[in-house]
Amino acid sequence: MILGTVKGNIVSTRKCGNLVGFKLLLIEPFYGNKSEIFVAADTLGAGIGELVLVTTDNTTQYAIEREAPVDAFVVGIVDAPPQC
DSSP states (O other): OOOEEEEEEESSSSSSGGGGOOOOEEEESSSSSSOOEEEEEESOOOOOOEEEEEEEEEHHHHHOOOOOSSSSSEEEOOOSSSOO
């Protein structure tokens, strides 16, 4: 799992039918290399600037509960950022 900050939204006019209902977000990792921004699907309603918990790789299919071409999925919104 990855802790990351939502940096933006992805807007598409056409997408796979199995992705209907998912919001696509740009996520910047909270720890590590900040330049490795990636796309994650979301159904929780996370917004720009929020800290989120993202599951990746093969565990993603268990989280989304349906077949979809997704390899990163938001599974939680963090209420308070960690103290560093």
